[in-house]
Amino acid sequence: MSNLVEVRNLRIEAKTDAGRLVEIIKGVSLDIADGEIVALIGESGSGKTTVALSLMGYARPGCRITGGEINVNGKNMAALSEKERAKLRGTDIAYVPQSAAAAFNPSSTIMDQVIEVTRIHKLMSPAQARQRAVELFRALSLPDPEGIGARYPHQVSGGQLQRLSAAMALISDPKLVIFDEPTTALDVTTQIDVLKAFKSVMRAGGIAGVYVSHDLAVVAQIADRIVVLKGGEVQETGTTAAILSTAQHPYTRELLAAFEPKPRQAHADVDAGTRQLLCIDNVTAGYGAVRADGLPLIRAVDSVSLVVEKGRNLGVIGESGCGKSTLARVIAGIHPAAAGNIVFDGKELQRAARKRSQDQLREMQIVFQYADTALNPAKPVEDIISRPLAFYHRLDRQARSERVDELLDMVRLPRGLRYRHPSELSGGQKQRVNFARALAANPKLIICDEITSALDTVVAAAVIELLKELQRELGLSYIFISHDLSVVEAICDEIMVMYNGERVEQITPDKLTAPTHPYSKLLFSSVPKLDPTWLDGLVRDPELVSQYGHR
């Protein structure tokens, strides 16, 4: 037994609700040496999490390990009894979940939860465990390592919580740690700190790791080797450098291609660009009690002005909590502004949506981030898309049906999908339906609120391409809100950077104007590059980080 982990011909079956058996992992083999970090990469549904969980001998409800060997540290996890597996989990093998916020119990302190593993497995005395936890907090560069354990999970930030969940995994000195997309839910500026902390701790302890992700750039920073999965099979295995430079498999190339900067087409209709479609002047909005001056107590959007020209796109970028989503809701009238003017297509708009005319509502559509909650799960796709047609355009049944076909063609979905319910669609398909519903209204402006954030890189790139094509055909304008700079750069003519509710600066990617504001600089420099040496070579101005980075 030369390697720490040797998986041979692993097969996992799932049972559908009709009692049919589906093989979701079809003979996967992989090795992990001592102290090596291997990344499992692939789109959603490729089986990467299922493989990672099987290393603990665990299969999610409805799934069963049907064949193959999973040798971890000389023990075949697939053949052990549940009791023996429980002894290894948390001691030899540890797990860091995707959403640390959901993984912590909100009603007990962080320290109690971090040292819980040592109590369950009787590894050391509570006092020793606390001491070890504080050492880990320090190694993971958490602020106030002595005191942070006494806090409750809601009293620390998302990035800190993710590092604390790593401390929970590392406290028992495991030989193997499984990271399940630990930075997917974090901002880029926070992601860097978490990645750096993970990398240094893993290196220092010589711990082997499995890093599950769909973000190739993140994986490039932390992994020694990359295993590309698709449809439950290994497509390609290689060292990180080899995969990045000489990828063989078409799927790997597709993943890499999603990172290449797309050549931007210059806008031919320059003269059309002179007309203002939307003009927002000094808009302020927020939450909480209204104070004497008529403004709310907490201002999520503070005196923001912006202009969107006809047929052009504006990107709004910033970290979570910077007020960019509130801005979208203010423009759409969902959250009425407390002060300021909104002029749309030459007419002043009411602040609240319910006071706007039906035509004004029709011409400005909003598309939300989570297609799962934006589509009514109880209705078939056909009904969802045809409602705006009946409501705004008063089309009869026949005309609606034809138009639904046209709209499905427009968003590149097969027509047969119209009879399905949202739960029967993939994430990318749902987002296309979500978009088709907005198109059904024949809008002039579509506000896209983080619409690609919940999608895989490859799917997101396809959705962005679709948006560009539709813009050429239909002459739409977009306001594109995102925390992902590469997405915004790919589609927008102007980029507005927001920080703490205020507009920090406006950048025009066409003219290649470099960001000048310190926060923009930090944000732009935090986007991971495919270069594996990028994280180690990254030098950030410590003053900037302490001022703007929420650590």
Added chain:
Amino acid sequence: MTMARAATLRRSFLGYSYSLVGVVAALVILAWTLVAILAPYVLPHSIGDIVDDDYFGPMRQGLWLGSDYLGRDMLSRVLMGARYTVGISLAAVSIACFSGVMLGMIAAVTGGWLDTCLSRFLDAMNSIPSKLFGLVVVAAVGSSIPVLILTLAVIYIPGAYRFARALAVNINTMDFMTVARVRGESTFYLIGSEILPNIIRPVLADFGLRFVFIVLLLSGLSFLGLGLQPPLADWGALVRENIGGLPFAAPAVIVPSLAIASLTISVNLLIDNLPQKIRDRDT
């Protein structure tokens, strides 16, 4: 529900998977409904006629379920009792659930003062003990079938309202509700087309549960003598008037008790085992 039971007793039919327990329960309910509808045409004796010389007579030919405390035919009285028990309860539960669910959804979608007023008023209603409320109403206006139906409905409206409101509030925070609002949709469309399809399954389950409560409350009221008046009798009244037969193990007291149990247990089992749509299309 355990995985093992689900695996062994589940069958599929027309794209739905269902359990055998649910089918048996549905058949029992169907049988009682048929009895309720057809009772007047199949009665062997009139429910008021004294046909036996003895009281609490045993089961025998001609009197299949024995006789009651006055020597009346028990089979006729149980069959007719089904009509009142199922009929009154169904009418009451329909009124209660329809009003409660509608008000609940409207309160959740509208919010603000309407929600506050409705919720506080119905909470106040909820705080009145149900048997006491029934007692007061019957004492005030007398006992008749419409009064019974309305009283039972009023008692169960606040519960249905609370349940539907809690579900609708969750749906109301979803993005598709915001999309529909920004589209300019009316409250009526919001509750009918966006919320109701999403809460219909739990609401139906609640409907069934409330039906059981109402059957039991009606039986309880009848047991106290506040329900249907003689010679009419629902199952609860039958148990009460024949309670004296208990020491003799008379079928007159056992049969209506079994009838109540079979109906309420079946409704509960059906709710727990409603057919589920199969989402895996490739079978």
